[in-house]
Amino acid sequence: MLEGDACGPLAGVRVLDVTQMLAGPMAAMRLADLGADVIKIEPPEAGEFNRTHGYAGVDIEGHKTTFLGLNRNKRSLAVDLKSAAGRELFHKLVAGADVLVQNFRVGTVQRLGIDFEAVHKINLRLVYASISGYGLSGPGAGRPGQDLVLQGYSGSMWFVGAESDPPVPGGIPAIDAMTGYQVAIGVLAALRGRDATGVGTHVEVDMLSVVLDAQVQELVTYLNAGVVPARGTEAGAHAWVGAPYGVYRTADGWLTLAMCPVDVLGDALDDDVLRSYTRHEDAQLHSAEIYRRIRPRFAERTTQQWIEHLDGFNIWSGPVYDYRALEADAQVQARGLIVEMEHPEAGTVRTIASPIRLDGRVSSIRKAPPLLGADTRDLLTELGYAESASNRR
Structure with missing residues (x-):
């Protein structure tokens, strides 16, 4: 009740x-x-x-x-x-x-x-x-x-x-x-x-x-367009979602990064190559290169430092908790x-x-x-x- x-x-x-x-x-x-x-x-x-x-x-x-x-x-x-x-x-x-x-x-x-x-x-x-x-x-x-x-x-x-x-x-x-x-x-x-x-x-x-x-979004795409999901050379979080969608090692743990415009991530990382990817399809077309380029960068700061920094660019991110951290979380x-x-x-x-x-x-x-x-x-x-x-x- x-x-x-x-x-x-x-x-x-x-x-x-x-x-x-x-x-x-x-x-x-x-x-x-x-x-x-x-x-x-x-x-x-x-x-x-x-x-x-x-x-x-x-x-x-x-x-x-x-x-x-x-x-x-x-x-x-x-x-x-x-x-x-x-x-x-x-x-x-x-x-x-x-x-x-x-x-x-x-x-x-x-x-x-x-x-x-x-x-x-x-x-x-x-x-x-x-x-x-x-x-x-x-x-x-x-x-x-x-x-x-x-x-x-x-x-x-x-x-x-x-x-x-x-x-x-x-x-x-x-x-x-x-x-x-x-x-x-x-x-x-x-x-x-x-x-x-x-x-x-x-x-x-x-x-x-x-x-x-x-899996309705994936299956409707396949059933109507014949597009079969194919994983890339770099480990991503979803075969059909381009970079930077994934999980990254930081200086003290791990960070999740959701879908965001690659050029906006370029501003956050001060990276001109990423800034040049202004089209939505660039995230999929250049996924492998983007993943390889940004993974080392996230190791430079702690998870919380990255979250605070990325928040300033309206980039969705979050920590990867274990159960102890989850239990202690303020939310x-x-x-x-x-x-x-x-x-x-x-x-x-x-x-x-x-x-x-x-x-x-x-x-x-x-x-x-x-x-x-x-x-x-x-x-x-x-x-x-x-x-x-x-x-x-």
Whole structure:
């Protein structure tokens, strides 16, 4: 819910989160941050994948950091969906839910009897979101989808570096995260549509579609002009963006330099050769020469000295932070981007605030990531089950 409010904009919306890994939990958490009652459905024995296979194996008092980062503001129900009793319980939850989000491999929901057609017979108003790697149809539908695999599959690895470099993968699972956001957008649109029609829809989002969408400017250029991205002899930040777009070593670290007119950079560096490149296309035509010419210059000053100097010419630049520097950054602190939550076993856990602000306020953390099955008893009571069913499987 929103800080200072009694409830968030999605208060009263119940979401069944039958997901694991990153994209699905991210989507459900974003809905939870906005006030939805998100019930995380987990296998009773070990719970969701991230409870036991967190990032780099790091944990806090036995709790994996990945799970802690992706599951705040949720309740946990431990139930075995492979059992008849578990499916009966799940169907009862479906009857009163507004949204279901699942990212099982294609075909699994049919085997479990929790596919869109099956649950829509129970609740016609249910918005059902499916997340997959390659879509629900086609020859590759059954293949597992994972961020690194999709980076290679989508062609996006070829935009960074020099022509002699191997394909360069991204350092963060951006496709997973973007997929989670697209799912949340699709769910919100479907809820709006249900308000008008009374009928829930099947929202489908696949990682391949998401990463192609993220490359829309590059792909539209290729598809309509036949221009294929080609990396140059010098390492740049994007095959189709000319110099000085890139990363440069300074006297004490690294500096990023965004797109700027080369002649303006010539003024900043007092370089007549650069000043002579006055046309926009010069940045691409002479990229290799420009990169070779300016790299040694940036080693002459510190990163902060360069930023202050380049600011005077309206040239966009910035530092390359490690996580320690990021944590200490004045803007990060001023915006409150790092927040704390109290976990019943892990204690005080520092995490990242929701990126969504409404009326200038960020969504608050009203509940830390739940212990496995911590809310099973309460949820079974809400569904009318007797006390003895609290460990139902």
